[in-house]
Amino acid sequence: MRVWTRGRMTAPAVLLSAATASSLAGAQSGPCAGPIHAGVELRRQRRDAEALAVFREAAAACREPRLRVQMAEAEQALGQWVPAARDLREALAVPGDSWVEQRRPRLLEELRTIEQHVGGVMVVGGVPGSEVLLDGERVAELPMVRAAPAVVGTLRLEVRRAGYYVISRSITVEAGHDAQESIEMRPMIAEQAPPPAPIAREPAPAAAATVVATRGAAPRDTARLPPEAGSSRRSWALGLGIGAGAALVAGVVALAVREGRASAFNDNPACFEYQGAAFGGGECERAQAAVGTTTALAIGAFVAGGIAAGASIVLLVTGPDRPRETARVVRCGVGPGLIGLACGGTF
Known part of the structure; x- marks a missing residue:
């Protein structure tokens, strides 16, 4: 693995590894002798990566401690300190192996060298x-x-x-x-969309007033509504609509500023975050503070703009119509002749 391939062997470690490999080459016997001999020859040619591949392939069938020692030597030569320490510890832990016991002091010294890494x-x-x-x-x-x-x-x-x-x-x-x-790990929370504005129901039209005219009396129109009521509602709706637009523009500007500060934080290799706090210098802390402030401003602006827009729509939908001449006018007077009555009207 890449995490274990850091550095190369020191000069004393190379000499110690070469001495161990030389002694191993002269003490091989049994079914593991072939792979061990081939790997040692490769290591003498400084082809440690190829030698390690031969040893690891043989390890599936050969469980002798000396093969583990050779694997550790090749891994050490390649700077793979963690697997080298593991394989050498496994070889030293095998009880009663005469080959390991003859070389235990030298192998322990090599293990101490590896453990320094x-x-x-x-x-x-x-x-x-x-x-x-x-x-x-x-x-x-x-x-x-x-x-x-x-x-x-x-x-x-x-x-x-x-x-x-x-x-x-x-x-x-x-x-x-x-x-x-x-x-401390924080869960990701999906952003929830604001609830839709309530649908306003259009009120039922008011019944037309009835105008009663008497003989000789001026007609009266009682169906007119005060013009102040409708005008006031329309003014409120217009003001809220303008406020909603301004709040949404402010939210977009705050969001753009937030993205800029967040990009500056992420692009700076010195900046990182731990448990909600910024590290890496004053610039990183200012960038994180700006991100938090602009995020709050953007959310507040969008929420306020949405509420104002919804209220403006409700006022416009539910407001009264413009005053209209809906009255029925009846006019009566003296008709032709001595006794008569004539009436007319607009409906």
Whole structure:
């Protein structure tokens, strides 16, 4: 894995590895002799990657500790410190193996050299089932019961889980120590759309007034409505519509500013976020604060604009019609002749 391929062997380690390989070449016997001999010859030609492939292929059928030692030597030469330490520990843990016992002091010295390049990472907290990655390679799953071996140096730790924001941070691993990292994962919440504005029902038309005219009396029109009522409602509707437009424009501007500050934060390699706090310098903190402020302003502007627009529509729909001449006018007077009555009207 890429996370384990950091660095190359030091000069003392190369000499110790070569001495071990030479002694192994002269002590081979049994079914593992062929692969071990072929791998040792490749290593003498400094073709360590090819030798490691031969050893690993033979490991499926050969369980002798000396093959594990050869695997560890090749991994050490390639800078794969974590698997090298694992394979050498497994070889030293086999009880009663005469070949290992004859070389135990030298193998222990080599193990101490390898362990100078190996530490561990322990992640505490998080959501069960989350994946733990070091430099992009999966090494464990939460909850962790033991530290995951890791090469010494600066690594990128990531914790992933579907439906949660990714935890990503840089950590430093020291030889012989476990780097403990506490995390808190936040779930992703889907944004909910605002409820639709209520549908206003158009009121039933008012019944036309009846005008009664008497002989000789002037007709009266009682069907006229006060013009102040309709005018006031229309003024309110217009004002709310203008306010809604201004609020929506302000929301769009705040959203554009937010995206700009968020891009500045994400594009800065020094900036990262941990438990809601920004790290990486003053510029990172100002960018995060600007993102939070503009987000709140955009949400407030959109909500206010939506409410104002809905209220404006309701006032326009439910407002009274313009005053109309809906009265029935009846006029009566003296008709032709001595006794008569003539009436006329507009309906």
